[in-house]
Amino acid sequence: MAVREHLRTLKYATWLGWQIESNWTKPWLFVAYSIAKPISATLILVLMYLVIFSSSLTRPDIYAFMFSGNAFYMYVAQVLFGIVMVIHEDREHYQTLKQIYIAPISFYVYILGRAVPKIVITTIAILITLAFGVLVLGLEIDLAAVNWGLLALAMIVGLICICMIGIALAGVSFLTAKHGMGINEGIAGMFYLFCGVVFPITVLPQWGQAVGLGIPITYWLEIVRRAVLSGSGVENIGGLQSYSEAEIFLFLLVSCAIFFVISLAIFRYADRLARKKGKLDMTTSY
Amino acid sequence: MSDWLLNYRAMMGRAYPRILGPWREPSWVLFDIFLPLLGIAAFIFYYRSMGAPEVFTGFVVLGGAMTAFWINVLWSMAAQFYWEKETGNLQLYMLAPMSRMAVLAGMAVGGMFFTSVRAVSTFVLGFLIFDVQIQVTEPLALMAVFLLTLIAIYGMGMMFASLYLVWGRGAMNFSTLMQEPIYLVSGFYFPVKQLGFWVAAAGSIIPITLGLDALRQLMFAGSEVFAFLTWQFELLVMVGLAVLFLLLARYSLRYMEHLAKREGRLTLRWQ
Amino acid sequence: MVFAIEAESLTRTFGGKKGKEPLVALDNVELQVEEGELFGLLGPNGAGKTTLIKILSTLLLPNSGTVKVLGHDVVKDSQSIRRRINMVSGGESSGYGILTVKENLWMFTQFYGIPSEVAKRRIDEMLASFGLMDKKNSTLRTISTGQRQKMNVVRGFVTDPDLIFLDEPTLGLDVNASFIIRDYIRRWVKERQGKTVLLTTHYMLEADELCDRVAIIDRGRILACDTPANLKKGVSRNSTFSIVTTPFKDVGGAGQLPGVKGIEAKEQPDRLEINFVLEDESVIADIISYITARQGKVLSLAKSQPTLEDVFIQLVGRGLG
Numbered sequence: 002m003a004v005r006e007h008l009r010t011l012k013y014a015t016w017l018g019w020q021i022e023s024n025w026t027k028p029w030l031f032v033a034y035s036i037a038k039p040i041s042a043t044l045i046l047v048l049m050y051l052v053i054f055s056s057s058l059t060r061p062d063i064y065a066f067m068f069s070g071n072a073f074y075m076y077v078a079q080v081l082f083g084i085v086m087v088i089h090e091d092r093e094h095y096q097t098l099k100q101i102y103i104a105p106i107s108f109y110v111y112i113l114g115r116a117v118p119k120i121v122i123t124t125i126a127i128l129i130t131l132a133f134g135v136l137v138l139g140l141e142i143d144l145a146a147v148n149w150g151l152l153a154l155a156m157i158v159g160l161i162c163i164c165m166i167g168i169a170l171a172g173v174s175f176l177t178a179k180h181g182m183g184i185n186e187g188i189a190g191m192f193y194l195f196c197g198v199v200f201p202i203t204v205l206p207q208w209g210q211a212v213g214l215g216i217p218i219t220y221w222l223e224i225v226r227r228a229v230l231s232g233s234g235v236e237n238i239g240g241l242q243s244y245s246e247a248e249i250f251l252f253l254l255v256s257c258a259i260f261f262v263i264s265l266a267i268f269r270y271a272d273r274l275a276r277k278k279g280k281l282d283m284t285t286s287y
Numbered sequence: 288m289s290d291w292l293l294n295y296r297a298m299m300g301r302a303y304p305r306i307l308g309p310w311r312e313p314s315w316v317l318f319d320i321f322l323p324l325l326g327i328a329a330f331i332f333y334y335r336s337m338g339a340p341e342v343f344t345g346f347v348v349l350g351g352a353m354t355a356f357w358i359n360v361l362w363s364m365a366a367q368f369y370w371e372k373e374t375g376n377l378q379l380y381m382l383a384p385m386s387r388m389a390v391l392a393g394m395a396v397g398g399m400f401f402t403s404v405r406a407v408s409t410f411v412l413g414f415l416i417f418d419v420q421i422q423v424t425e426p427l428a429l430m431a432v433f434l435l436t437l438i439a440i441y442g443m444g445m446m447f448a449s450l451y452l453v454w455g456r457g458a459m460n461f462s463t464l465m466q467e468p469i470y471l472v473s474g475f476y477f478p479v480k481q482l483g484f485w486v487a488a489a490g491s492i493i494p495i496t497l498g499l500d501a502l503r504q505l506m507f508a509g510s511e512v513f514a515f516l517t518w519q520f521e522l523l524v525m526v527g528l529a530v531l532f533l534l535l536a537r538y539s540l541r542y543m544e545h546l547a548k549r550e551g552r553l554t555l556r557w558q
Numbered sequence: 559m560v561f562a563i564e565a566e567s568l569t570r571t572f573g574g575k576k577g578k579e580p581l582v583a584l585d586n587v588e589l590q591v592e593e594g595e596l597f598g599l600l601g602p603n604g605a606g607k608t609t610l611i612k613i614l615s616t617l618l619l620p621n622s623g624t625v626k627v628l629g630h631d632v633v634k635d636s637q638s639i640r641r642r643i644n645m646v647s648g649g650e651s652s653g654y655g656i657l658t659v660k661e662n663l664w665m666f667t668q669f670y671g672i673p674s675e676v677a678k679r680r681i682d683e684m685l686a687s688f689g690l691m692d693k694k695n696s697t698l699r700t701i702s703t704g705q706r707q708k709m710n711v712v713r714g715f716v717t718d719p720d721l722i723f724l725d726e727p728t729l730g731l732d733v734n735a736s737f738i739i740r741d742y743i744r745r746w747v748k749e750r751q752g753k754t755v756l757l758t759t760h761y762m763l764e765a766d767e768l769c770d771r772v773a774i775i776d777r778g779r780i781l782a783c784d785t786p787a788n789l790k791k792g793v794s795r796n797s798t799f800s801i802v803t804t805p806f807k808d809v810g811g812a813g814q815l816p817g818v819k820g821i822e823a824k825e826q827p828d829r830l831e832i833n834f835v836l837e838d839e840s841v842i843a844d845i846i847s848y849i850t851a852r853q854g855k856v857l858s859l860a861k862s863q864p865t866l867e868d869v870f871i872q873l874v875g876r877g878l879g
Contacts, residue, residue, distance in 0.1 A: 041470070304654045
């Protein structure tokens with residue numbers, strides 16, 4: 002019964018999220034949104050690379066490392082952004098947060114439902130970016146060599162983990178002002194810096210590397226890279242070259258489990274604090 | 288009472304919550320200063336992983352600090368009328384006698400003040416943490432370029448704000464869309480010259496493009512080799528852009544207000 | 559006669575593109591409100607009241623017709639109008655939650671160019687009359703709905719407009735807050751020469767109590783416009799009396815008296831409640847004699863008055879809502 006109710010909540014929250022994401026805008030804008038933004042973000046990194054190296058062939062391993070990391074990192078940025086925005090928009094913009102909060106549904110499931118369209122849209126954007134990389138920007142991906150099973154497993158674990166981190170941030174957004182946007186920007190920035198997204202974590206100072214090794218995103222990106230770009234040399238520069246895929250996957254599972262518990266605790270604490278301080282229906286724009 | 292006095296008071300009135308607000312909600316210090324530094328750091332390490340010259344560290348810190356202004360223009364200038372409509376303030380602005388430009392100017396002044404605090408803090412911290420070498424030989428020119436950049440981009444924000452009167456939620460996506468593509472064509476994190484002359488020239492319609500290029504030249508020794516145009520020429524173009532955008536904003540605001548009133552969308556919420 | 563508001567053949571529609579029927583919000587509205595009047599606009603939801611107020615307050619353009627506010631055309635000369643008007647809507651959430659009540663009010667006065675010292679003095683005076691002085695330095699997001707609405711009303715009046723639009727100003731407020739607001743509105747018009755109020759309300763009693771004249775609007779048309787007393791007079795209705803007496807014999811016989819059109823009696827253990835519908839008020843004397851002659855004692859006697867609600871129902875054909 003409870004599972005059925007959760008599924009229904011998930012379905013309608015997904016539907017609502019999709020309406021908000023897609024329905025109110027023109028199709029061309031929607032397409033541009035899923036293409037122009039990610040491609041531009043990628044091109045910034047490509048141009049930064051090209052200022053230093055004149056061609057993608059100069060250091061194909063660094064190029065592939067940067068390109069793939071940046072593409073898959075979109076899940077982190079977009080899904081976290083999406084989940085934080087759920088709180089921000091429902092509370093301040095549509096002012097429906099309190100109604101949803103008091104409804105007899107699981108708030109976690111509601112948030113996850115709202116995240117689903119974001120995941121779908123981000124997947125499209127990532128595929129477009131990778132295709133653009135291969136077709137226009139000299140990225141090399143051998144589809145026959147992709148380890149699809151490993152990729153699928155890593156995606157499931159990784160997305161669950163990202164959504165859980167999003168839920169923790171959603172909890173923090175209960176307590177913060179309009180700057181809720183800053184949380185997502187900042188946390189996403191932290192992962193971008195410490196998790197070996199566009200450069201190997203070995204460039205970081207020792208303490209920075211230690212931080213990176215404590216975050217599941219680092220292992221998730223490494224596995225995804227090895228699955229997608231197997232044989233391109235990316236496995237030799239990420240700083241985890243001494244570990245096998247199985248070992249890294251184990252690190253991923255363990256770190257995800259720890260983050261899961263921490264995220265849940267943060268959300269519950271923030272939720273309680275928000276109720277205590279009466280912040281569930283505040284509006285803070287100025 | 289003269290229109291000037293009315294508009295001056297209206298401007299200061301609207302600037303007030305912008306100037307005061309951040310001090311009442313200090314959570315922004317964490318989110319708006321320290322956390323963006325992480326993104327800046329990532330780009331610096333990216334350059335360093337490729338063995339880039341040290342001057343690029345300065346480019347990234349400058350670009351990262353200036354994103355604060357661009358984000359403020361997009362979300363707190365352009366999109367603000369949309370938020371004001373949603374919260375019910377817009378109709379009160381629209382039935383008051385002051386010029387709408389005065390309200391926008393108030394938002395701009397308040398926004399510039401707050402964002403300058405954020406941008407300068409980011410820059411100073413970035414400067415200290417990453418040991419950025421700055422060499423300013425033309426302080427007046429640097430100040431002029433900085434101020435002109437702000438006037439021109441906030442003028443552009445005012446122009447966008449008028450579009451939001453009519454566009455509604457579609458325009459929110461426009462703001463979202465105007466982030467990464469603009470960071471790209473304006474060369475926030477790399478010399479815009481890298482895009483090639485014509486793309487860089489087209490990107491220069493966004494005033495921050497030339498502003499950043501000129502600021503790079505005026506702040507970092509050895510950056511001339513990466514310059515798109517001379518800073519003197521860029522300064523002149525920016526004067527033109529500042530005037531152009533302010534005039535366009537004025538015209539566009541009038542037209543859009545008329546259109547919104549005709550179509551009944553001025554106070555229509557949740558569109 | 560100087561008019562604060564003059565509308566001639568005012569029409570406003572919405573939509574109607576792509577072959578759809580347009581929604582007619584206002585249909586050839588004719589309206590004249592004199593300077594110094596407290597004028598009420600009554601109508602069910604969707605009648606066109608808010609559309610009319612938006613046009614009058616320069617927020618919306620009419621499709622056709624001419625509208626003058628304080629002698630200025632709303633289309634051509636909106637700027638002159640804006641200097642002299644203000645508006646308060648019920649349930650509005652204006653202002654910024656992060657500012658205090660005083661700061662929000664000050665900010666809005668600046669949009670009318672009022673010097674700060676004048677604005678601050680007026681704000682203090684008005685907050686005192688609305689019993690809000692203790693909330694002066696509270697941020698907006700910490701005050702109650704009623705306090706917030708009082709602040710909104712202060713916001714509207716603090717700029718000392720010549721014409722103020724009050725769109726359901728007491729919507730959802732408790733009796734006390736509503737009373738304070740109504741009392742202020744009444745005094746404001748009385749004590750200041752030439753100040754005009756256009757009030758829309760769902761509360762018939764509020765309109766009856768406050769307004770010099772009332773217009774009843776439905777489906778974009780003004781159905782009637784007069785003083786509340788005249789409007790009520792126009793309602794054809796027999797005199798209805800309600801009498802409570804001690805029990806007496808042959809109650810039904812009272813229904814046979816000349817001039818009595820109907821009688822409805824409810825028996826309670828120790829008294830009788832009887833409603834009489836009479837052709838004429840003078841019949842009441844015969845009824846009292848009839849009761850006392852049968853050892854009945856009249857405990858209370860009340861005449862039911864026609865209300866604006868009766869007027870409304872007769873004109874619109876349904877109640878508010």
